[in-house]
Amino acid sequence: MVQGVVTLPMGVSRHANASAPYVAGPENALLAAVLVDLLSTTEQKTTSRVPSPLVLLGPTGSGKSHLSRGLADHFRIVFGGDRVLLTTASDYRRDYAGALDGDSIDAWQRKLRSLDLFVIEDIDHLTTRVAVQDELTATLDALESRGSRVIVTSALPPAHLEGWSPELASRLSGGLTLEIAPLSPAARAAFIEQLLARCGWSPTPSIVESIASHGGNEPATVARRVATVNQRFSGGHGATLTEINRLLNEQIAAKAPALADMLRVVARYYGVTQRQITSASRQQEVVQARAMVIVLARQLTSLSYDQIGRRLGGRDHTTILHHHRKIESRLPTDVALRSALADLRRLVQT
Numbered sequence: 001m002v003q004g005v006v007t008l009p010m011g012v013s014r015h016a017n018a019s020a021p022y023v024a025g026p027e028n029a030l031l032a033a034v035l036v037d038l039l040s041t042t043e044q045k046t047t048s049r050v051p052s053p054l055v056l057l058g059p060t061g062s063g064k065s066h067l068s069r070g071l072a073d074h075f076r077i078v079f080g081g082d083r084v085l086l087t088t089a090s091d092y093r094r095d096y097a098g099a100l101d102g103d104s105i106d107a108w109q110r111k112l113r114s115l116d117l118f119v120i121e122d123i124d125h126l127t128t129r130v131a132v133q134d135e136l137t138a139t140l141d142a143l144e145s146r147g148s149r150v151i152v153t154s155a156l157p158p159a160h161l162e163g164w165s166p167e168l169a170s171r172l173s174g175g176l177t178l179e180i181a182p183l184s185p186a187a188r189a190a191f192i193e194q195l196l197a198r199c200g201w202s203p204t205p206s207i208v209e210s211i212a213s214h215g216g217n218e219p220a221t222v223a224r225r226v227a228t229v230n231q232r233f234s235g236g237h238g239a240t241l242t243e244i245n246r247l248l249n250e251q252i253a254a255k256a257p258a259l260a261d262m263l264r265v266v267a268r269y270y271g272v273t274q275r276q277i278t279s280a281s282r283q284q285e286v287v288q289a290r291a292m293v294i295v296l297a298r299q300l301t302s303l304s305y306d307q308i309g310r311r312l313g314g315r316d317h318t319t320i321l322h323h324h325r326k327i328e329s330r331l332p333t334d335v336a337l338r339s340a341l342a343d344l345r346r347l348v349q350t
Contacts, residue, residue, distance in 0.1 A: 005190045006032045008039065021194050022067055025187030027332030031178050038071070038149075042078055051176040053140065053150035055123075057157060058180035059342040063219035064153035067180070068119050071151055075117040085112065086119040089126035096135055109135075113142035117149045123172070124154045128163030140171045150175070181332045183217045191219065195226040200235035210241055214248040216299045216345070225251075249302040256301040257348050259293075259311055265347045266293050269340070278313040291323040292344055298324055300348065 024032035099108035233239035
């Protein structure tokens with residue numbers, strides 16, 4: 001295993017139905033430490049030092065669901081399936097309305113408030129209706145009083161969500177909030193190795209690197225890429241580096257936005273012109289915009305560094321590579337940069 005990379009089983013490893021592992025590099029060291037404590041103390045049925053609620057922050061595709069569902073699997077194995085509930089904010093709202101309409105609200109409340117683990121995904125999608133928020137606040141209070149765990153996922157910190165009651169925001173902000181950083185190259189490679197091994201592969205480093213370098217680094221995106229390769233070359237049979245590269249390039253090309261669209265979106269986002277991005281300008285906002293075009297092009301297209309450079313004012317591949325590596329090195333620790341990249345990916349792919 002690469003130094004600084006930790007592999008955590010999502011579920012007790014001796015059980016066949018344990019979920020896929022979670023791989024954390026140095027960029028997610030704090031998150032890994034929290035999960036290690038939570039997993040080990042849960043299996044031993046001892047008190048965890050991790051405050052509750054545990055709020056996992058990250059954009060779509062960051063791995064929030066992978067983590068929350070894996071933790072739910074772990075708790076089900078230890079405590080039993082009837083002691084754990086994983087739901088979404090939208091489903092919670094619908095279930096609450098259904099319990100009211102069906103005159104079963106008391107039974108519904110008792111079930112929720114007797115859980116050992118309550119996981120609610122995409123809390124930022126919760127309705128702003130006061131009754132729903134008050135009900136959730138009361139449930140969180142009841143679970144806290146009996147020492148149960150609550151895990152929440154969100155794209156935004158609870159304190160930044162509009163239309164929330166102060167009581168609900170306070171309950172969620174009173175626990176531990178952790179942002180999931182993008183997978184570093186080392187963690188991405190380890191994650192790919194883990195996924196391929198589960199499919200019966202014994203991949204070479206060059207094959208792992210090829211899969212890692214084609215597209216974005218979100219866990220969900222990486223997992224889909226591995227699934228695509230394994231679907232074509234089941235268990236690695238007949239797989240060569242050339243054939244894998246060809247397959248992934250074809251997949252990217254079929255979904256890739258045009259570089260011209262990336263230029264247009266990024267220029268508007270940073271308030272500069274497309275001509276400035278392709279020029280020799282060294283203004284800070286222009287350099288930043290140019291670098292983001294490069295990162296998007298590498299993540300969303302099969303264009304090489306040379307091809308990107310030619311379309312960005314005739315720059316050589318070493319310059320393009322430098323910009324790309326500089327942005328990637330900042331992503332694990334720069335929250336604003338990660339947010340901007342997530343925004344741009346969404347805008348380009350809309």
